[in-house]
Amino acid sequence: YFNTYLGSSTRKGLKNDLNKIRRLDGFHVTETQTGDMESHIDTLLKLWQTRWELKSDDLYMDLKLEDVLNIKRSFLRSCFEENRLWLTILWDRETPIAGGAVFIDADKKNFCILKIAANYDYAQYSPGNIWCLHAIRYAIEKGYKICDFGKGTEKYKFSLGCKERFNRNVVVVRMGLVKKFL
Numbered sequence: 001y002f003n004t005y006l007g008s009s010t011r012k013g014l015k016n017d018l019n020k021i022r023r024l025d026g027f028h029v030t031e032t033q034t035g036d037m038e039s040h041i042d043t044l045l046k047l048w049q050t051r052w053e054l055k056s057d058d059l060y061m062d063l064k065l066e067d068v069l070n071i072k073r074s075f076l077r078s079c080f081e082e083n084r085l086w087l088t089i090l091w092d093r094e095t096p097i098a099g100g101a102v103f104i105d106a107d108k109k110n111f112c113i114l115k116i117a118a119n120y121d122y123a124q125y126s127p128g129n130i131w132c133l134h135a136i137r138y139a140i141e142k143g144y145k146i147c148d149f150g151k152g153t154e155k156y157k158f159s160l161g162c163k164e165r166f167n168r169n170v171v172v173v174r175m176g177l178v179k180k181f182l
Helices: 007-021 034-051 065-081 119-127 127-141 155-157
Strands: 027-031 085-092 094-105 111-116 147-149
Touching: 007 127, 007 155, 034 085, 034 094, 034 111, 065 085, 065 094, 065 127, 085 127, 094 119, 094 127, 111 119, 111 127, 119 127, 127 147
Parallel strands: 111 147
Antiparallel strands: 027 085, 085 094, 094 111
């Protein structure tokens, strides 16, 4: 992956960031298990909330933040219970550095990143990119064919070797009751 999809300067920068973060005395990675699912979900959502500086009384997309967090929590919990979620957190001792949730479809070998959040007190380590490298390595090791970074054309996605893909969404709206003809 490194040699095929990344440019030489990107490879060099990522290797430096990876080495720096690995040198932290308390660096470790945790993967969600049944017993710690709730705490991992809460950690990821707290990182996301902190990243966007959202306060408990804020509105997000015209909804109360607590309602949004409950919806996200419920969705992630459901995905985990159906064996469709891979959620990992990178840590420096007890402090979360970065985390992410991935929707997995083992049958079709699709790996779709749902949410990444990072602690920007650790910005010098490029925590989001390091989490992405960890996720890509996991996807390759598990034999996933597609690693989808989701919608958007953020620069970091392309620096990590993504290629643009297009999809089409169709919304079907029922305009009224169907009349039955006798």
